[in-house]
Amino acid sequence: MPALSHYHTFHLPAQCQALESFHDIKTALLLSQACDRFYLLGEGSNTIFIEDFNGTVLRNRITGIAASETGQSIQLRVGAGENWHQFVTYALEHGYHGMENLALIPGSVGASPIQNIGAYGVEVAHFIESVEYIELRTGASKTLPAQACRFGYRDSIFKHELAGKVLITHVNFSIPKAYTPVTSYGELAALTQPTPQHIYDEVIRVRQQKLPDPHVLGNAGSFFKNPVVSQATFDAIAARYSQVPGYPNDENGVKIPAAWLIDQLGFKGQQLGGVRCHPTQPLVLTNTGMATGQQVISLAKNIINAVSQEFGVVLEPEVRLVGREGLISL
Ligand SMILES: Cc1cc2nc3c(=O)[nH]c(=O)nc-3n(C[C@H](O)[C@H](O)[C@H](O)COP(=O)(O)OP(=O)(O)OC[C@H]3O[C@@H](n4cnc5c(N)ncnc54)[C@H](O)[C@@H]3O)c2cc1C
Incomplete structure (x- = not known):
């Protein structure tokens, strides 16, 4: 039985019947339809395996970032298996600013809309244009505009009607070219004339100091x-x-x-x-x-x-x- 302790950040020593990774939608569908019980896993930073899981754990590894530009914003289509912090860093390095407050949040891009991750006065919903997913039972693919995702405080439709029924494959972000720093929260308020890099560095510093x-x-x-x-x-x-x-x-x-x-x-x-x-x-x-x-x-x-x-x-x-x-x- 595969051990799960390295696949969730709480590191309890649970096991599962099988552990599989997929890099594309076709494999995800084949794997999920071949087992009676499965649990979809990103990076396991919001999941605690309390005891052994009688099923297959399916790890999402769909990657890739595609950027395009409109007059007002940058559009980024991001594979759900990309690491969240690496994506924030990529955006900063490419001059796509605004998500720095969300630096160092563990986990995958695909899980970010599920609980509408947030930190330091910013929520990911602010940057999401739409979420692409497949229905695991039928294989149908859908694109849900942000307005229909019912984003709330650590909440979205993916925790309710769509919970356990869909695989988020890509998240489409729209990053406004006009940059407005958000520094109302805690330690960020002390920054004077902060650049995106300042906010990114400060968020990382404070998080490393406060959180284990x-x-x-x-x-x-x-x-x-x-x-x-x-x-x-x-x-x-x-x-x-x-x-x-x-x-x-x-x-x-x-x-x-x-x-x-x-x-x-x-x-x-x-x-x-x-x-x-x-x-x-x-x-x-x-x-x-x-x-x-x-x-x-x-x-x-x-x-x-x-x-x-x-x-x-x-x-x-x-x-x-x-x-x-x-x-x-x-
Ligand atoms: C030290 C630490 C600090 C944190 N700080 C913050 C914070 O500041 N703000 C915040 O909002 N959160 C925070 N979190 C929580 C966590 O980082 C987020 O919830 C993150 O989005 C989880 O991503 P994951 O890939 O690890 O999700 P997982 O734990 O792997 O999965 C979470 C849920 O989403 C489902 N899921 C995952 N991927 C998909 C997919 N592609 N399609 C459909 N369902 C999927 C899973 O089945 C599961 O139900 C923190 C966690 C840790 C450990």
Whole structure:
């Protein structure tokens, strides 16, 4: 049975029945239609294999970047198996500016629209023109314009109606030629007259300082999404915790940093077996080396229950947890 620990950034020692890679659509269809149960994998940075998976893991390696130009923007058609950070670097080096805030996010280009990756005040949806995918059951290929992708905070149609049914093969980006730096977030605000290169360098510096490197300490980035609550819920929390941070959310309501909620309850640095709530960023759970899937589930549930009891807010995982038969929920 192939080992999966090197194929997901949390590095739990799960196994699967078979592990296959594909570089083109035809092979992807043949492989997916030949097995009863499969899990599509990019780079495994948003996936934790909690236990052995009774199926085939299919790794997407469709690559290639094609650039063209219109009057106002640069169009980039990118293979879903390209590495996200390398793509951001490629864009910067070619003078296609704007995506620097998203530097160093692990993972593949094909997974980027799925949870609408975002960092430092920028979401990938801002640059996506359309997403190309194939329906795995029928083999039909479709191109979904960005407006139909229902992008939201760490959300899209690919997490709902299309979840598990399609393979994203290419993402079409449109990068405006007019460059507007986004420096409203955290450390970037200190930059004066920043160039795209400055933002890229600063984002990398800050991320390396704050977040554990998955090559050194297994983790899957933010374990939970930041909850979006009603104004009434936010006011009720603020009445007891006057310093609670809250940010207006596009989809109405107020977004509260999950890290703050978790921190109030003393989980920072707490360890359950081999799983630890990261001491400098409590939103990240790490594998200290000997973690088990059950310990991940237990610590995550402890955090969810404690936050729910104290604040009346239910945290949702941002990571995908994969069990014997596929995705599992907490
Ligand atoms: C240290 C660290 C920091 C992170 N920081 C951020 C951050 O700042 N912002 C942020 O938004 N995220 C962040 N993440 C999460 C992660 O980087 C993103 O979710 C990324 O897009 C996942 O890409 P992946 O290829 O590794 O996805 P995977 O984990 O391989 O897959 C994720 C999901 O997408 C599906 N999938 C993957 N590829 C395809 C495809 N081609 N077609 C259809 N379905 C597919 C999989 O089945 C799975 O359900 C971080 C993760 C880590 C480990």
